[in-house]
Amino acid sequence: MLQFSYLPGESFFHRIDPVSKFAWLIAIAFIAYIVTTPLHQLVMAILIVICALLLAKLPARKFFAGFSVFMSFAVFLFILQLLFAPPENTRIYFEFGIIRISEASLRFAMNLGIRVINVGSSALIFTMTTEPARLVNSMITILRVPYRFAYAFYAALRYIPVFENEARNILNAHAVRGAGMDEGFLSKVRMVTRLTVPLLISGLRRAKNSAIAMEGRAFGAYPTKTIRVDYPVPRSGILFAVVWWLAFVAYFIYVLNTTGFIRT
Amino acid sequence: MAGLIELSNYSFWAAENETQLLHNINLEIEPGEFVIILGPSGSGKSTLAFCITGIYPNVLGGRAEGVGRVADLDVIETPVPQLATHVGMIFQDPDSQFCNLFVDEEVAFGPENLLVPREEVIRREELTLKQVGLSGFERRFINELSGGQKQRVAIASVLAMGPDVLILDQPTANLDPVGKSEVYNLLYDLNQKQNKTVILIEHQVDELIKYATRIILMDGGKIVANGPPRQVLKDWARRLETEMGLWVPEVARLALLAEDHGYPMSTFPLDAEEAAQAWLELPVSKAESLYISPAAEANPEQESFVNIEHVSYSYPNGFKALQDVSLSIYPGNVVGLMGENGSGKTTLSRHLIGLLKPTSGKIMMNGEDIAEKKVKSIAKDVGYVFQYPEHQFVADTVFDEIAYTPRLEGKKGDELKEIVNKTLIQVGLFGLDGRHPLTLSMGEKRRLSIATMLVRNPKLLILDEPTAGLDFRNTQRMIDLLMNLRAQNTIIMLVTHTTQLVASFVDHVFVMEKGELVFSGTPQGLFTNLSHVNTKAIEQPEMLKIVNQINLRQEQKMLPFLTVEKLQTALDNQKENV
Structure with a gap:
């Protein structure tokens, strides 16, 4: 990605x-x-x-x-x-x-x-x-998109590298156990299903932590935010x-x- | 004036099932204090932190009773964003507490949300980044920073909201020693120079005690001790380990040992200097066995199991992760592999299981070159336990998890059951075979992930940070398990930052730095010559610091004991010999 x-x-x-x-x-x-x-x-x-x-x-x-x-x-x-x-x-x-x-x-x-x-x-x-930050900025200032929506889009981007890294780790960890080492389409499908559960679980945990962190940083305290850069x-x-x-x-x-x- | 933080008769119940998590907490913290909160997992430390920041009950739900005030705001009623300008919280996992991609955005995020005027946002951004020593990092991707730098960004972004109190929940648990000291030094600096109140939840507090003005000890949702570090440790040190399963600082352990020999120390020590002074006043310090090294056991000449010969490795992006590394690993050894994050130690260990193949050089295992071998076939001889056990689980029950590989090998029926049960007993998980792996405790998950490897009787077992995040009790169980394996002649390789682990149990240690092997030898050789080894990533064992202080103060030179336990053994041996 x-x-x-x-x-x-x-x-x-x-x-x-x-x-x-x-x-x-x-x-x-x-x-x-x-x-x-x-x-x-x-x-x-x-x-x-x-x-x-x-x-x-x-x-x-x-x-x-x-x-x-x-x-x-x-x-x-x-x-x-x-x-x-x-x-x-x-x-x-x-x-x-x-x-x-x-x-x-x-x-x-x-x-x-x-x-x-x-x-x-x-x-x-x-x-x-x-x-990405400039895109959010323009969405808010030019298109008048509500800040919450614009930000949600932006926050998603932050997690791409984190999940990418995690997926790689899980695949390695499974390989060591002798799982998913075979070639072929079916085993690729099985590999993806095996990845889903652990990624989902860590995703949920992260979502909770993120929510706490955002709240602590006053996200959503007001409908808008200070625009720091023009x-x-x-x-x-x-x-x-x-x-x-x-x-x-x-x-x-x-x-x-x-x-x-x-x-x- | 009342304290900055004030809780009286504060109780808290979880939202889901009304479990009471905090019982009648009474607590007063003054501005400028440096408080350490200790306690076993589930004792209510994090809950208390969440209550002080208003996350409980305002964000995560639950019910609170009693009085709680921070800077004269009611913590039960006041919205979190308003509380956040008085008290900020930093978490263990750096990755999930960031809300942005770049450093400057992250620091500005809080003030922006509070509609602080633009000039002031920019001023705070510059100021706080300077305070945490990251000026010039504004346009860096947070994702590309080191662990220590990430935590400093987290601290800066909380500081930008202008709080007087910082609460940190195990902020260094995922960091290497370099990152750890970066964070600790920063916290001390903020406490001393900016008069910030720091409240820190940690497991291992050796290096922290000298900063602390107070230790709060929690157990079962209650505060069981609350006072100056010296007093709390003196009263509780023994029970910390035996009853609560917590880490006791080595200095305190030495004091307990002296007490056990009938010589209580005059002052309960908090650092190496005090410990050395108090120790030298005691007659036990003159015991002969502390000065004469026992005859070295002859090491029989053995064939090496692994031979790494001039191995170099470059990642596809050109980064040279290993440069001309050569080393040998012998049967019956516990081997430590140390080094800073990014030093190449994980890269090296992944070569041993075939996940990575050398760019040049070769790896001989059991006399065979493993270059052409697949992970699957190497895994018959080599087990690899990843740091996060969840990553390695593939089944829905503990039984199936362990049975996974034997089944692949065609085992079934009673034979399979026998193998699984034997392994369950070996790792102390017998009776849990029907549970879902993810419902186990952290210590149990770790042991299960080891079990999945043991089932194949590996000749070499590689473990990545096997004790990270475990409390004393679970660490102890882990170590017992590993020592049993060693007695059965399994080679154990610990990839770790943890000095204490290496000092206690490792026979041979390798140190990596920037892709090169910079040390190979005994732990004693490493720690006593640390200044000559080209790395910043290794801390000296606390006990060795005490020994050095002792030897500064007397003619006769005490042996370089790496742990209090080793000193204990020396004393015990002497008794037996008399």
Whole structure:
């Protein structure tokens, strides 16, 4: 999980405020949703990689390490679509039982695969360039999200490395007992179930301790809190988000045009 | 003026089943005191702390009766956030008491929640970080700090709320000696320079007594003793160990030993200097056997069981955890592996069970290279007991837990039952076979996790901090168990920070520092030459400090006893010989 967490740095993406960045993220998700042409989807993927490497200045190795997680999911979906999507009267390349690979299924599959990568990798850029505290701060000051909600989200982040470490320890401890040493899918499933109970128990204990600690630090004494740092809201960030939303609107009109919804 | 903290006829009942946890507590603590609370597990120490901070009954529920005031606020009625500006609490586990990711956010969190103006928040943040010696750490991830640093951040973030009283519940239980002294020194400093009142709950108090103005002893939800450390220890030292199963400081133990020999000390000692002075006044200090070392037993030449040859290991991120380590482990030995957190001792011990493989060098076990062997096959000869027993449990009953490995090996029926019962008896858990492992006490869990390893008759048993968090009684049981194993020629390897454990029972000790082996030899060799060993992570045994003080004061040099028990043995031997 650590490969998804915030990487401090100096870049355009680090500078702009989280709300504009979030607007950008949503715009991408919308565009990815309405694009059905694999080539267009691919163009966007390239644009996102450019954002990651040039505008966010993420180290290529770390970015692609996180990227590969979505990649495997994308490949999974690609194969599923390729084999089972309906041919819709297009040319069929291969047929065997319920499996049919057709021109349409290939197009669906490619589009869906790249779509997953687009949405996943843009979210990755977002988390890697956004300092969690600043996100909470912007949620409170700009979006007027109640402090309690904004904080709950933030507190969850704190526990990721703690649990990660604990899970590793438990797996080692079990390995020494001769458990979970076999390869294969079923034993992986068994491994996860064996991890669940101890992690859950320590999670509950931690939750109680955390509640006590937070209470002792006056969390929730008032509906708001002192804002200690003013983060800038650069105009360039807003402009950036607006450009992507315009792109969405433009593409949307283009889609409506080509599918014949708008008659001129 | 009334005391800063004042409880009178204060009683408390738990929410769930109305069990009375505190009985008629009467207590008054003045500003600037340094109070230590002692007591067995379940005696009500933590409950008392929670009541003073208002967490009981306000957050965790329950019912309180009587009067409780902190800085003239009613602790039963006042909301916790308001109380928190007068009394702050710090817990044992550093990881679950943080609410943020970065140091500066954590320190500012309390004041921010109290709507303290921004300039003041920033001022307090700078001030408290300076007080705990962590200026410049503002933008560090809390998660990446050492244990001692984490606890200092916890203290700073409580201080930022401006309390006069700090209550700490075993704040050093998870720390190595370096972290421990960081925290203790800081507490003393805050007490002396900032006049903060410190209330500290701890098990082992050797180094703390010199700071304390008062010891409060609790048992069964009552305060049974409350007074200056010297008085409380003098009156209670003997009962602490025998009746309550608590640790007695070594200086007090020496005083008890003198008393047993018919020579009570003139003043009951609190530190090594006082103990040395009082000891030298006694005729027993001249006993011959304390000065003449017994003839060393000849050690028969033996084949080593493990040979680690020039092993280096780097983690995938490039961190060099082991650098050219070579050592041998012999049968029938108790081996200690010591070193600061991050020194490589856990990395090294994990190589012995095959969880990690050397980057270079090789490990020979029983004459075979284990590089290609899987954990599963190494585990036939080597047992590994992790620090947190819960991590190692895989079954729903104590019986199944122990039966797990024998079943994997195909044992069943009466044969299986016999194996399990034998093991249960061996670790003193007979009769608990139907219980769920997680419902056992800490001491029982530890022994169960050892049982799961013993069932295979390992030749080498590695234990990671086997006595951490255990009280005296449970530690004693653990040690008895290990000594029995040793008598059966099992090699025991203790991965530990605990000086007392190494001083008492270890035959050979290895010390790691920054991935290198910096010492290999007897505990006596280690502790008497500590200044020449390149490490900060090891404390001198309390008894040895006393011996050094004694030898400063007389011509004849007393033998370097590491524990009071060893001195006792020497005296006993002399009696027998006469």
